[in-house]
Amino acid sequence: MAMLLIPVNEIKPGMTLAKPILRADDGLILFQNDLELKQVYIDRIKSLNLETVWVLDYPRTNEPDFLEPIKKEIRMKATSILRTTFSQLKEQKNLDIVKLKNLVKEILDYILSDDRIAYTIRKIDAYDNYTFTHSVDVCVLAILIGSIMDLKRNELEILGVCSLLHDVGKIFLDFRIFNKPGKLEPIEYEQIKAHTRAGYEFLKSKENLSFLIPHMALQHHEREDGSGYPRGLKGKDIHRYAKIIAIADVFNAMTSQRIYQDPVPAALAIQEIYENTPLKYNQDVVEHFIKIVTPYSKGIILLLSNHQTVEVIETSRKKCLIRVISGFNEGEIYNLYQKPQLHVVKWLD
Ligand SMILES: [Fe+2]
Structure with a gap:
């Protein structure tokens, strides 16, 4: 059977020592190899201040250490609700905000139910679904970040709805620009930037919406040093939620398969965000963000x-x-x- 060198704090009753444990001063054998570990031995071993011990390979439990932050069924439902919402909005129909709030509540209930939940990159990403899947992913990521930043439940609900609608301004623009491979012409870049104001104006015109929802559509591309768009706001003038959505947005965009780009591995995307902090991204938000992603x-x-x-x-x-x-x-x-x-x-x- 294979041997494993594991940290002392990971040994559990039932494991078998693969090599003897010797006393540091004179090499006296304290625990023989092939000894099946009981709690009393484990306590004693822990008191020896060893870092690691050799054990025989052991059957792993099925209990995962880490859980996906959104179930497949909820993801599918969320994508389809967003698709319907966006197409209704394009036809100038009403925004069904209750439906979006209920969806966010469902995502939130699950995320808050278990602190093992963390974000990891999914392998698949359909091109034409990008805006919807991206918005769902940004919502999940933003809620995860906000939850460990100790935002209250009602704040997380608003943050979630803001995230779902952050890119809604894209429905007024030519989708082809967003998928264009290669360098954009200056005029095209201006058009892309315009999705922030378009989303803001549109959401502002809707009744019974928190003022935060249009503002996050407007602010999510602003950067700490003022290099963002559309207004070039600096750190203190950017809302906290927009700083959270910005990181969720950039991370998901970098790690997604696009027509013009292969996904960047999560660890590299995290590194790039880190290198641009605090210049472009908020330090506090980034420190929390790296705790909820598994690179x-x-x-x-x-x-x-x-x-x-x-x-x-x-x-x-x-x-x-x-x-x-x-x-x-x-x-x-x-x-x-x-x-x-x-x-x-x-x-x-
Ligand atoms: Fe955007």
Whole structure:
């Protein structure tokens, strides 16, 4: 049976020691190999201040460490509600805000039900559905960020609706521009920028909407240093929700399959956002954002800066458990987040 080197705080009753544990001063055997660990031994081992121990490979539980933030059925329902809402709006029909609020409540109930929920990149993305799937993803991400920033439930509900409608101004523009490969002409770029004001004007004209909803459509492309659009607002003048939506928007756009772009791996997108913080993105929001995304999904093979090739075997908000598959200490399992000196050189998957 294969041996694993695991952190002491991960040993559990029922595991079997694969190598003896020796006393540091004189090498006396304290625990024999092949010993099945009981809680009393585990407590004793923990008191020895060891970092890791070798155990025999053990059957893993089916209990996942990390859960998707939205169920497939809710995602499908959300995409279809948005499609209907957007096409009704285009025909100048009423905005069914109650339907959107109920949808956000459903997403919110699920996200708040379990703190293992984290955001990971989905592999598939249909081109023509982009605006809808993107809006749903931005909503989920924004709610996740807001939830660990301790926003209240009613604030999260508004943030969710703002996120669903942040790009609604696109319905008034020629969709082809948004999918154009290659560099945009200045006039085309101006048209793209116009979706913010178009969304604002449109939502502002609707009755019974929180003033935040049109304003987030207007502000989500503003940047901390004033380099955003349409008004070039600076940090203190940008609403907190717009700062959250901006990061959710950029991260999802970078990691999505588009006609003109292959998706950027999550870890690289996070790195790019980090490099532009605090210049373009709000530091506090980014610090929370990186806690709710899992940069490396399960099964991915990575080459680390210490020349180990590793496989990601478990991932969650707090840990990224990897198993060394080649290099020194083959079989070792450890939490990548606890080794800040290491970085990922390459994705081999
Ligand atoms: Fe936008």
